Amino acid sequence: MLGHTHSFLTLRDNYLILDDMSVIRSAGLRGFRATVAELGGNAEEFAAAAGLPIAALDADDLLVSDEAMALTLEIAADRMHRPDLGLRIGARQDLSMLGPLALAIRNSPTLADALECTSRYLFVHARSLSLTLEPDPYGDRAVTALHYGVRAGLPSLVQGTDLGLAFLHRTLLRLVDGPYGLRSVELPYHPPAPRAIYEEFFGAPVRFDRPVAMLRVPGSLATRAVPGGDEHLNRLAIAFLAEQAADAGGSLVPQVRAAVEQLLATGTPDIAAVARLMTLHPRTLQRRLAAEHTGFATILDEVRRAEARRYLTTTDLPMSQIASLLGLSEQSTFTRSCQRWWDTTPSAVRRDHARARP
Known part of the structure; x- marks a missing residue:
């Protein structure tokens, strides 16, 4: 995969974007075409405006610029006047979009193992994204923060971040087969969508203009078992991911x-x-x-x-x-x-x- 080499910001078509960003698997746009069609928009028009290959709308394994992908979401949300577009698309996505990483996550013994694996190998799916476990920013020792975001120095665009947090939230719900005790959602911007839309989607308080994007969850969540996991498949998938991560080419x-x-x-x-x-x-x-x-x-x-x-x-x-x-x-x-x-x-x-x- 290509790596991010500098953080020179430009303004194109009134959207703040990043030059020379890394690539991401086109699976990250799974559900985009269907959602846009439901809302009366033209997915191919938005992709073309952002410089995204049209083929990326219907394939999972193309490597595309994450600049173009993030910009496609922003353009679509703006032109259709749908500020909750990222949440809507996130509601359609499932764990399989992560490719081999999904197999390792589904077959992890506990959520701690699943999160550690995700933190280590998420870059195989998208070089610029990260997921880390951190102490609660409010000092609650019974709470752990799942910090989701782009690499330091990159802008947190609204729709892409909303989509990522929505996907993470729904994945946790599926892994534990129900509510997992979400305490609050922290967003690093004041989005155009009303707070009530976010709180209905996440089922928890949502705070705007925070330093970083994160989900605050119970510290005990990590010890919960992942139902139906297969230890042998987990080992195979992690070994494969390690080999894949060592390969820098396409x-x-x-x-x-x-x-x-x-x-x-x-x-x-x-x-x-x-x-x-x-x-x-x-x-x-x-x-x-x-x-x-x-x-x-x-x-x-x-x-x-x-x-x-x-x-x-x-x-x-x-x-x-x-x-x-x-x-x-x-x-x-x-x-x-x-x-x-x-x-x-x-x-x-x-x-x-x-x-x-x-």
Whole structure:
């Protein structure tokens, strides 16, 4: 992903925006088109005015300028005279828009684990956004503040911040399957929408013109279990996110390779399993890999070859066990693969490596 390099502010079409901002997954606009249509607006017109690719309105995995996305929301709210647009869109969104991060969150043991994971890996979804747990600004030791916002030095635009807080609020409701004890909502501006609209949406007091955007929640909330979590899926998703975070480029190949590596020892990783871990449709995954002039079968074969050499040269594991770790059903399949990769047998690869060592 591209990083934010400076905070030079400009004024375009009477909207305060930021030059050279980072990118964000277009999933952040999920629900925008439908909401605008309900309100009688033209989503494509607003996107074009902000310089946002029209394709971003209907796809989750485009990397777009978060400047353009934030500006699209501001333009739409202003031209339709709907100051609560961010809240309306937030009511349509769900956790799946966060991609692989959603899988880790849903399968966290507790809310503390879910929030820690979100804090660590939210930048995979949007480089400039952050979520941190902080002491209560009013000194209440029984309260924790969830500080949501953009990186220091960036402006907190109304609709984007409203949308983010609305999404966070609804996600917490779903994770604990009901009210979670929200104490108050803090907003770093005086929005054009009436306070009553905010308080009806959040079901809690809302304070304007505060230093930062945050939700004040009970400190005990972090200890609550996330119902229906799967520890194994949580570990796989976090391992994949760690690999994905290490990849600074926009290529999908390293992410698919990381997913295959995580799933390999659990059985034969097919494209459906990898697509699920990446929260993509299998056909979307195939199409994006084809655009990078490769395919899932090629990546799987490359990972197996690398893992096979590692097992053969660094362990004394039996050939049958190595075959199993590679997701191969039979040792004979492993032997044929070695013949194709190196024109020799797995035993010969191990023997030749041993002879070459000092």
